[in-house]
Amino acid sequence: MATVAVARVAPRGRLALVGLGPGARDLLAPRAVAELRRASVVVGLDQYLDQIRDLLRPGTKVIASGLGQEEQRARTAVRAAEAGHAVALVGSGDAGVYAMAGPALELADERIDVVVVPGITAGLAAAGLLGAPIAHDHAVISLSDLNTPWEVIERRIAAAAKGDFVVTFYNPRSRGRDWQLGAALDILRRHRPPGTPVGVVRHASRPGERIELTTIAAVDVTGVDMSCVVVVGSSNTRVRGGRMVTPREYRWLPR
Amino acid sequence: MATVAVARVAPRGRLALVGLGPGARDLLAPRAVAELRRASVVVGLDQYLDQIRDLLRPGTKVIASGLGQEEQRARTAVRAAEAGHAVALVGSGDAGVYAMAGPALELADERIDVVVVPGITAGLAAAGLLGAPIAHDHAVISLSDLNTPWEVIERRIAAAAKGDFVVTFYNPRSRGRDWQLGAALDILRRHRPPGTPVGVVRHASRPGERIELTTIAAVDVTGVDMSCVVVVGSSNTRVRGGRMVTPREYRWLPR
Numbered sequence: 402m403a404t405v406a407v408a409r410v411a412p413r414g415r416l417a418l419v420g421l422g423p424g425a426r427d428l429l430a431p432r433a434v435a436e437l438r439r440a441s442v443v444v445g446l447d448q449y450l451d452q453i454r455d456l457l458r459p460g461t462k463v464i465a466s467g468l469g470q471e472e473q474r475a476r477t478a479v480r481a482a483e484a485g486h487a488v489a490l491v492g493s494g495d496a497g498v499y500a501m502a503g504p505a506l507e508l509a510d511e512r513i514d515v516v517v518v519p520g521i522t523a524g525l526a527a528a529g530l531l532g533a534p535i536a537h538d539h540a541v542i543s544l545s546d547l548n549t550p551w552e553v554i555e556r557r558i559a560a561a562a563k564g565d566f567v568v569t570f571y572n573p574r575s576r577g578r579d580w581q582l583g584a585a586l587d588i589l590r591r592h593r594p595p596g597t598p599v600g601v602v603r604h605a606s607r608p609g610e611r612i613e614l615t616t617i618a619a620v621d622v623t624g625v626d627m628s629c630v631v632v633v634g635s636s637n638t639r640v641r642g643g644r645m646v647t648p649r650e651y652r653w654l655p656r
Numbered sequence: 657m658a659t660v661a662v663a664r665v666a667p668r669g670r671l672a673l674v675g676l677g678p679g680a681r682d683l684l685a686p687r688a689v690a691e692l693r694r695a696s697v698v699v700g701l702d703q704y705l706d707q708i709r710d711l712l713r714p715g716t717k718v719i720a721s722g723l724g725q726e727e728q729r730a731r732t733a734v735r736a737a738e739a740g741h742a743v744a745l746v747g748s749g750d751a752g753v754y755a756m757a758g759p760a761l762e763l764a765d766e767r768i769d770v771v772v773v774p775g776i777t778a779g780l781a782a783a784g785l786l787g788a789p790i791a792h793d794h795a796v797i798s799l800s801d802l803n804t805p806w807e808v809i810e811r812r813i814a815a816a817a818k819g820d821f822v823v824t825f826y827n828p829r830s831r832g833r834d835w836q837l838g839a840a841l842d843i844l845r846r847h848r849p850p851g852t853p854v855g856v857v858r859h860a861s862r863p864g865e866r867i868e869l870t871t872i873a874a875v876d877v878t879g880v881d882m883s884c885v886v887v888v889g890s891s892n893t894r895v896r897g898g899r900m901v902t903p904r905e906y907r908w909l910p911r
Contacts, residue, residue, distance in 0.1 A: 428686075497784055540793070642764060647758060
């Protein structure tokens with residue numbers, strides 16, 4: 402019998418960077434669900450994987466790791482895709498906002514197909530619970546100085562203050578980083594009236610959700626942790642009917 | 657026969673401010689679909705309503721209007737809710753970002769229940785198509801000076817430039833507003849190297865989607881219109897494997 406030489410070509414790998422949304426199952430996009438079902442390997446933070454384990458196909462390899470293990474997650478996902486697997490690297494909110502899409506794309510080369518599935522961020526979910534605070538120009542700033550020098554963060558807060566942006570703070574406060582939020586609010590207080598609305602939303606769209614609407618003068622940072630998003634209004638932001646609203650400056654609206 | 661006096665109490669109205677996402681059906685959140693099915697009255701811009709007409713229950717009253725009729729949409733929706741209807745006021749992306757949730761909440765009073773259903777914005781969809789440009793701090797600015805004075809917008813762009821934010825421009829250019837994007841880029845050019853990556857995404861996730869990755873020196877604004885989102889990198893943003901990435905400054909990533 403003649404033997405036929407068959408070139409063994411590894412299948413082209415696929416890396417899907419999947420945003421899981423803020424937490425509620427009904428805020429998870431169908432495209433994200435489809436990517437999770439397609440994946441043979443799913444990589445992510447343990448607490449996020451627990452949210453979506455029931456959506457995976459039987460036999461899917463799940464590689465969970467903890468906080469601070471971003472490098473391991475990115476490298477593991479990219480390597481598995483380079484080996485020809487269909488990989489989903491998941492993150493909460495949108496995979497491209499303070500999440501794993503950035504580092505994974507920096508490591509990935511052109512031998513794999515990459516797709517980013519956008520998701521509803523914690524910032525958007527928090528804004529919707531507060532009202533419509535980011536209906537006009539806004540800035541999003543992480544207060545974590547683990548990888549970004551505080552001077553850079555401080556410069557951004559000062560710029561956002563001068564530009565009168567509504568500001569959404571991510572990673573506002575943890576046990577080890579307990580003074581940054583206070584410092585950030587102090588910068589904004591120099592540029593905004595004491596009555597400027599501030600919203601603190603914890604666990605947006607998840608069990609234990611908590612919504613607090615206060616002012617920049619009165620906000621108590623001690624209840625704020627890493628599960629919170631803090632939204633500080635611009636000088637135009639107001640409270641209407643118990644909701645935080647930044648006007649789009651339509652002339653036909655009440656002043 | 658004795659007659660019984662029955663107090664006719666109008667049912668409590670419900671106003672759902674529903675973000676339809678960037679356009680693709682599989683990026684529409686199930687919660688948005690549920691609100692559309694619940695509604696007896698749906699109000700929105702004609703082109704957005706066409707996207708979701710098939711999701712509505714038979715008999716749902718659909719009130720479509722055109723661009724520039726924001727006042728009519730907001731008032732119509734609020735009045736219908738105040739009359740006791742279940743109303744969905746829809747908008748593309750997230751209903752709270754440059755959309756109808758703001759004006760509607762300004763008009764609504766406390767006699768109705770209001771719920772905001774967040775959605776994936778055009779900015780997030782565009783970012784995912786470009787790579788991960790907003791993986792770090794970013795600002796979102798509308799270049800429409802129809803309701804906001806240009807001086808305010810200009811001040812915001814200058815502030816975002818000084819703060820080295822990645823900037824996402826909404827409403828970048830129309831036939832009647834053809835110079836604002838150029839002026840905005842000129843401000844950013846003073847603070848960023850000529851090679852700073854710029855992404856222009858038209859019709860993100862919709863038919864006719866177009867993705868252009870260029871630089872702040874080379875970007876051609878003449879192809880930009882109101883269906884585009886323009887993302888300008890920070891001084892750290894780079895192109896890796898044909899994708900726009902803003903590093904999160906992890907020490908383990910290649911420099």
